[in-house]
Amino acid sequence: MNINFYYKLAKEKLFPLCRSLTGYGNVETLQILKKYEKFLKIKKFSSGKKVYDWTVPLEWRLKKAQVHDKFGKKIIDYKSNNLQVIGYSAPKKKIVNKKELLKNISTLSKQPNAIPYITSYYKKRWGFCLSQNKKNEINRKYDDQDKFKIVIDSKFVKGKLHYGEYIIKGKSSQEILISTYICHPSMANDNLSGIIVSMALISHFKKIKNLSKTIRFLFIPETIGSIAFIDKNLSTLKSNVVGGYNLCCIGDNRAHSMILTKYGNSLSDKSLFETYKKLKIKPKVFNFLSRGSDERQFNSPGVNLKIAGICRSKYGQYPEYHTSLDNFNLVSLTGLIGGFKVAKTAINNLIKKTIPISKVICEPQLGKRRLYPTLSKKNARYSEGIKLSDFLQYSDGQNDLEDIAKYIKVSKRDILRYKNVLLKKNLIIC
Numbered sequence: 001m002n003i004n005f006y007y008k009l010a011k012e013k014l015f016p017l018c019r020s021l022t023g024y025g026n027v028e029t030l031q032i033l034k035k036y037e038k039f040l041k042i043k044k045f046s047s048g049k050k051v052y053d054w055t056v057p058l059e060w061r062l063k064k065a066q067v068h069d070k071f072g073k074k075i076i077d078y079k080s081n082n083l084q085v086i087g088y089s090a091p092k093k094k095i096v097n098k099k100e101l102l103k104n105i106s107t108l109s110k111q112p113n114a115i116p117y118i119t120s121y122y123k124k125r126w127g128f129c130l131s132q133n134k135k136n137e138i139n140r141k142y143d144d145q146d147k148f149k150i151v152i153d154s155k156f157v158k159g160k161l162h163y164g165e166y167i168i169k170g171k172s173s174q175e176i177l178i179s180t181y182i183c184h185p186s187m188a189n190d191n192l193s194g195i196i197v198s199m200a201l202i203s204h205f206k207k208i209k210n211l212s213k214t215i216r217f218l219f220i221p222e223t224i225g226s227i228a229f230i231d232k233n234l235s236t237l238k239s240n241v242v243g244g245y246n247l248c249c250i251g252d253n254r255a256h257s258m259i260l261t262k263y264g265n266s267l268s269d270k271s272l273f274e275t276y277k278k279l280k281i282k283p284k285v286f287n288f289l290s291r292g293s294d295e296r297q298f299n300s301p302g303v304n305l306k307i308a309g310i311c312r313s314k315y316g317q318y319p320e321y322h323t324s325l326d327n328f329n330l331v332s333l334t335g336l337i338g339g340f341k342v343a344k345t346a347i348n349n350l351i352k353k354t355i356p357i358s359k360v361i362c363e364p365q366l367g368k369r370r371l372y373p374t375l376s377k378k379n380a381r382y383s384e385g386i387k388l389s390d391f392l393q394y395s396d397g398q399n400d401l402e403d404i405a406k407y408i409k410v411s412k413r414d415i416l417r418y419k420n421v422l423l424k425k426n427l428i429i430c
Ligand code: ZN
Pocket: 184, 190, 315, 322
């Protein structure tokens, strides 16, 4: 299936689902995706599980979120737009007057046509969200003494937090991690665009024979999902991941943006800069201090996976962000194809890089492998052995072959020769 297919699927089937950190909307989203990529694994964490400093939350099950007026007419129903109820709203059944109803309706006065997207994951609240215009209409239409019936039929249960994982095995255990999130309801750039582009990337890369590196795709609820995933897989990720990208807001056609890893000099950053150059794109470059999505977790101390972010219009930087105006009028097929091309090329660049990683902690004993003179004396010919040792010092997963050649000041031909010697002696993996 190509990007056109996933664009239509997202527009018609995924957009209306009520996704959140947990719940039916997420499961349904993953099940729909699995229909088209049967090797997508749907995995889960149980509510209450401790993951580092966090706890996997209770599952939010929302059945109804409605307001009826005194004539029994439904004037708010989240089913007409999921954003109309605060995400993770606590249950509420109450008859209220107009003043109390209006007090519990959030709006955006500066964007009177837009419904805001509001969540309260970690503190129990309830409430509705409407456009300012709709709220004004309710205010105009009803008298102060009119009564309204509020019903938020929600439950918090010990359930599961679901996520999706798709692995395309390459020849090497070295791995590229591509992550996107599945926790936003009814918004197109901030959420569905990442899913669409990831699915199109899966269909593209799974067809490539003899892929030199493994690619792992994640579809997880933001923050708690990535934290739980890292908690479960840290040692595998740390030994295998050589770079990757968080895909987020990657479907409008107004800009190309990237979020650098912490020091802006990782192989993920480098591959992405090479991509923009090749595609003749001038991106907006944001440093790590502008982070906001799961690059926050992947680059944390102790995790250090050096995952950069790829966006079109970056989250928080476009007026429709976190409102009902972030829809498929904003996200277009052209925009998505632009995002897809950047991600595809950046992944390809990472795949093509030779990234030597030393297999030995501390210097290996080169002498016993006949790579270094065993007689230590003044003026001995150490130079070849020293270069091999230099090569190994920079084989820490942070450099490709080109970088190492620069650091240790040798030619392209020599660097290849050193690599082959160390590979043959089983001292590095590439
Ligand atoms: Zn968001």
